[in-house]
Amino acid sequence: MSTYRFKEDFVWGVATSSYQIEGAAHEDGRGPSIWDAFCSVPGKVVNGENGDVACDHYHRLEQDLDLMAELGMQAYRFSIAWPRVQPDGRGAFNEKGLGFYERLVDGLLKRGIQPFATLYHWDLPLALQETQNGWENRDTAYRFADYARKIGSVLGDRVASIATHNEPWCTAWLGNATGYFAPGNADLKKAANVSHHLLLSHGLALQALRADGVKAPLGIVLNQSPAHGATDSPEDQAAASLEYSKFVSWYMDPLFKGEYPATALQWYGENGPQEVIREGDFDIIGTPMDFLGINYYTRIFASASGEKRPPGVLGFTDMDWEVYPQGLTELLSGLNANYKLPPIYITENGCAARDVLDNGRVRDTDRIEFYDLHLAALSDAAQKGVDVAGYFAWSLMDNFEWASGYDKRFGMVHVDYASQQRTPKDSAHWYRDVIAQHVGAALPR
Numbered sequence: 512m513s514t515y516r517f518k519e520d521f522v523w524g525v526a527t528s529s530y531q532i533e534g535a536a537h538e539d540g541r542g543p544s545i546w547d548a549f550c551s552v553p554g555k556v557v558n559g560e561n562g563d564v565a566c567d568h569y570h571r572l573e574q575d576l577d578l579m580a581e582l583g584m585q586a587y588r589f590s591i592a593w594p595r596v597q598p599d600g601r602g603a604f605n606e607k608g609l610g611f612y613e614r615l616v617d618g619l620l621k622r623g624i625q626p627f628a629t630l631y632h633w634d635l636p637l638a639l640q641e642t643q644n645g646w647e648n649r650d651t652a653y654r655f656a657d658y659a660r661k662i663g664s665v666l667g668d669r670v671a672s673i674a675t676h677n678e679p680w681c682t683a684w685l686g687n688a689t690g691y692f693a694p695g696n697a698d699l700k701k702a703a704n705v706s707h708h709l710l711l712s713h714g715l716a717l718q719a720l721r722a723d724g725v726k727a728p729l730g731i732v733l734n735q736s737p738a739h740g741a742t743d744s745p746e747d748q749a750a751a752s753l754e755y756s757k758f759v760s761w762y763m764d765p766l767f768k769g770e771y772p773a774t775a776l777q778w779y780g781e782n783g784p785q786e787v788i789r790e791g792d793f794d795i796i797g798t799p800m801d802f803l804g805i806n807y808y809t810r811i812f813a814s815a816s817g818e819k820r821p822p823g824v825l826g827f828t829d830m831d832w833e834v835y836p837q838g839l840t841e842l843l844s845g846l847n848a849n850y851k852l853p854p855i856y857i858t859e860n861g862c863a864a865r866d867v868l869d870n871g872r873v874r875d876t877d878r879i880e881f882y883d884l885h886l887a888a889l890s891d892a893a894q895k896g897v898d899v900a901g902y903f904a905w906s907l908m909d910n911f912e913w914a915s916g917y918d919k920r921f922g923m924v925h926v927d928y929a930s931q932q933r934t935p936k937d938s939a940h941w942y943r944d945v946i947a948q949h950v951g952a953a954l955p956r
């Protein structure tokens with residue numbers, strides 16, 4: 512087994528999100544979310560699937576907590592479904608929904624697993640979409656801050672960290688520019704305005720949580736990739752710079768430099784967010800964070816001709832994403848050189864594979880190799896001076912992979928959706944051994 516060099520208190524964990532695993536979509540007072548609505552639109556999700564049942568985690572909480580403990584997890588990153596705790600996204604809170612997350616957090620603590628909470632992993636209360644166009648509307652940022660404040664008051668003394676958003680790029684771009692995700696808009700201007708309001712809501716939430724004295728470390732989770740041109744030609748290199756500016760700098764620059772990046776801003780032109788930016792917004796957005804979460808899956812490959820297929824020397828995952836571990840080292844070193852960063856957690860990293868259950872065993876050697884290569888790349892980044900605080904594998908178990916439905920399996924634990932039987936794959940056993948080998952065993956850096 513490889514040895515990775517991380518600091519002594521490095522956190523080893525695994526991640527999931529509410530809509531992808533919970534199910535119980537219409538129970539105990541949970542309100543509908545934009546993903547419930549989106550899934551019911553024909554053609555949006557593979558096989559017309561949805562998260563109504565998913566992994567039935569809502570009902571199998573204790574069993575899943577035991578499973579995590581058996582697998583030696585030190586930390587668990589989960590998200591809170593806003594419509595489960597505040598069905599309309601404003602006004603009354605739902606005690607039963609809050610109770611579920613209290614049981615989750617207490618159950619983790621009882622087993623010695625650190626709870627890492629995320630407030631928004633894409634399941635916006637549908638009422639906010641229907642009555643005020645969701646994140647297009649500045650008011651939704653204030654509603655989010657109210658919701659954050661409530662979670663802070665209920666869980667803020669018990670969680671190891673609170674992240675505001677998961678991958679705002681996906682909410683803004685996939686949800687509003689391409690329509691590939693909920694709420695399914697295909698309008699560049701909407702996407703730009705949404706991204707600004709998401710960032711604003713992040714800053715407002717941080718300020719509200721701090722004002723209330725919440726002590727848990729606060730941050731945000733961004734999906735990031737380095738961008739490479741297909742060739743060295745100036746045109747391909749410019750295409751790569753533009754993609755990086757739209758994908759990475761669009762979020763990093765407002766958070767850490769108080770402005771949007773010029774390259775992407777110019778590209779947006781009159782479709783940019785200028786009309787919704789108000790005086791003082793960048794001060795709010797730039798509220799200092801205690802950590803930055805980064806989700807890493809692959810690199811961006813760009814060319815002036817539009818051809819985007821990379822060479823894929825190490826192959827492609829079942830999502831058809833290129834396996835490109837060295838991009839993680841490159842990305843983190845680049846960020847470290849360009850921004851004054853707080854400690855970094857890799858909050859997601861993993862791959863989908865065609866896993867087959869064979870006599871109670873899943874031999875997912877490709878996944879083990881994927882994790883090994885990425886942990887080695889992360890270890891390299893730590894050697895190069897990046898303050899890496901922890902790693903969360905995506906995902907604990909197979910789950911509802913958004914527009915791809917249940918077809919794509921990302922879990923370390925196999926889920927048979929007909930029986931809800933959980934079976935740890937070989938990768939889960941491998942990861943348990945990696946954790947055991949590394950915990951408390953910092954090696955000279």
Ligand code: FCB
Nearest residue numbers: 528677678734905912921
């Ligand atoms: C990320 C999402 C996560 C999961 C993985 C595969 O973009 O945050 O929910 O779908 O991709």
